[in-house]
Amino acid sequence: MQNAISAVRTHFLWAALFSALANLLFLAPTLYMLQVYDRVVPTRGAATLGFLTLVLMLAYATLALLEYIRSRILVRASVALDRRLARRLIAATLTLQPDDGARRKSRQPIRECDQLRQTLTGPAMFALFDAPWTPIYIVVCGLIHPLIGLMALIGGVMLVALTWASERSTRAPLLQANAAANLSYASQEQTMLGAEAVRALGMRSAMVRRHLAEREDMLAWQASASFAAGGRMTISRFLRNALQSGALGLGALLAIDGQISGGAIFASSFLLGRAVAPVDQLVASWRSVVQARGSYAEIMAWLDGRAELTPQTGLPRPTGRLDVERVSVEDIYSDRMILNNLSFGIAPGEMVAVIGPSGAGKSTLARLVAGAIHCSEGEVRIDGAERSQWDGDALAVHIGYMPQQLSLFAGSIRDNIARFSCREGAEPDRDGRIDADVIAAARQCGVHEMILRLPQGYDTMLGWGGMGLSMGQTQRIALARALFRDPAVLILDEPNAHLDSDGEAQLIAALAQAKARGAAIMVTAHRTGLLGPADRILVLDNGRMRMSGPRDQVLGALAKPRPASMAGAA
Structure with a gap:
């Protein structure tokens, strides 16, 4: 996991750089307001207004470009993270031992990886990059007038406290909801695998009731977390709107008293809104942050003890x-x-x-x-x-192994007998050796003629578990797979x-x-x-x-x- 994070650290540094440039450009509308109200309106300078508007449009275009590039960088970071982790996580599920399964909250770590990647490219990540600029905007508000800066500071502290309270109130129910959801999904997948038995034995209603009960548990935890988060988000939006309007009113009061200019009234409201926007966005997207933290912990649990092994001495073919x-x-x-x-x-x-x-x-x-x-x-x-x-x-x-549960996989008969040796990323069959070995294994257990009688022969496609064949045919194909290349x-x-x-x-x-x-x-x-x-x-x-x-x-x-x-x- 440390190697994966190190591989995308450069992406995060570039994203932070573009975030810094974007936040600097967010000062352009403030300067535009100040110039319009303090210079253009009093002097009726239409040419000045045109020039200022052109500069503002260029700033907006540059800002949009920076945010677009930042978004692409984070998408690339998520792809790079997947390339680092996906192979290890999929391999970890295939090496899962029975005693490991009892300790895992989720049996699908690749889903946890996807949850983590989605958070990297979502609004929560943009808010995290913008949040360090909140103090700078508060300082700029203070430069306009200390009272406006104090209002921005108090509002920012209140929103940070609200974010902390939201984390405390939603973390436990969200983690419980994720665990309940994973259990519910796994249970439904197992039932789907035995759907024929469910129908034949009249268990459909019972299974529906069982899965609905599991979903009720999941929904109860999700509702609890959503109610808590919804309340915090409502208060956050109220505070943000109140602060912006309060800044406008305070600015007007200060302008009446002659302490700031008319343009500074609107500039202070805009700056204060920009200062608290990242914190407000974090409150709104805190659920995804908590889920990402849970996914990160689950991925760490799956990767624990599975560090890259040092190359082993190659032993000769066993006798x-x-x-x-x-x-x-x-x-x-x-x-x-x-x-x-x-x-x-x-x-x-x-x-x-x-x-x-x-x-x-x-x-x-x-x-x-x-x-x-x-x-x-x-x-x-x-x-x-x-x-x-x-x-x-x-x-x-x-080693040739034929389990009691035959475990044929979706794919052609040839692929199943060859243990999928010629799939993407595996050895190419340039000289037909794999085909020859497949046919030799089939002949060895007397299944070659049976396969040739199928519609597409060795290229006949099977469903999961050997769907499309009888149990006897499935067992004979599994035997040919065990005999592949004379183990x-x-x-x-x-x-x-x-x-x-x-x-x-x-x-x-x-x-x-x-x-x-x-x-x-x-x-x-x-x-x-x-x-x-x-x-x-x-x-x-x-x-x-x-x-x-x-x-x-x-x-x-x-x-x-x-x-x-x-x-x-x-």
Whole structure:
């Protein structure tokens, strides 16, 4: 964040410079009034009036140009800030761990970044640049007459106090409103993802009531903040108008007494209005300032601990040796351990099947070994190197992972199998290598012919989650994605859950081919069809290793009936 702010510091300095020039030019109308009322009117100098008017128009044109340039500078600053932060924030959301999510007020830091950028280019930022000139305008008012300067000073202090009171009264409800809004948006997005189930199960009315209740909480906080801000803004506008009119009346009184000229009457009113205008504008836009502060704090929380890493030593392509050493994973929502002190290894060319009842921890183990989540304790090593010693993306190229929730993305079938390797900013496919690797992966799991029968073949576009395909087709595309470019480690979580007998046979053939080329394979399974090619079986129960050994030995032990005494005790 410090690097991002440093990158736009020059923009702010230039914006401050142009603000200074613009505020100096705001003195031109004051001088024009003084000259018109004190020189032109008494002398009936039409030529002088024409010349003064021409100079004023030039001043106004220059002022408009300066404000335009200042606006462009701030827009460029917001774009530069986005370029510095967006990549890191989007990457941070993709590396979010379950225990991190519980501590985040917002799960969309890029939205917080946009809120911060919008404030940089909004009226609040212009008011902040103009506010330092308020004392100068007050001094100029004092030069016209000390009493007018005193009135401007008292009015400015009152408006500053009003701004401080507005901050105190609106900050807490605005932060609460932002948190409630983020919760409401996230909840609606989750419901939209399950819209089919909502309709099929008759849950639409219930979900509408739930989201309306969440919005009521958000609206209550927003209304509380808006009522407080609206009251302060009304008082601010009243004070500003009263001060300008008061300056006009005081100037007239002083002119009657002969202490100032007639032109100074209107000049003092204009100057006083200009002096308090930035403070009044800050009061009016304070809500965006508070939201920007909240967004800044949230962005800092997302970036905390995610500093740029120093380049790591590039390790050679892994051979596929996988070691899981005393790993434990804690459930963040309870005190129980999902996985408890597990240790095992998989050699290159070996397949281990993980079985056990529902809730035993099979999917969590698959996610952990694949690198999707971190363990609370213990280590996962690839070729003897702990995961932190590998560059994450570089290692992921050599790992094939098929999650239980298949997670295909919007895009073509080709892009999904290729893991979006040829999208914008990624490697170009000049020699067709990516296409060849995509087709090879599809052939390996027997899905090539199925893809060719689709309307656009590999270029068939899918919706989020694989919309457009059946569950069995989606699972086979996800398997091809896992096999893309022959990974050294293959982690498959319930890969045959939606396959028919032909699909399961092709899956077993693909596993045999991966074993033959030396891949280390871990498969979780409920159905026994996948146990045939397994070399070893690991049985999980409540996150602990109940049994482990060669396939036939474990299956034989599981098939033996338990003694009656043990069955009775069970």
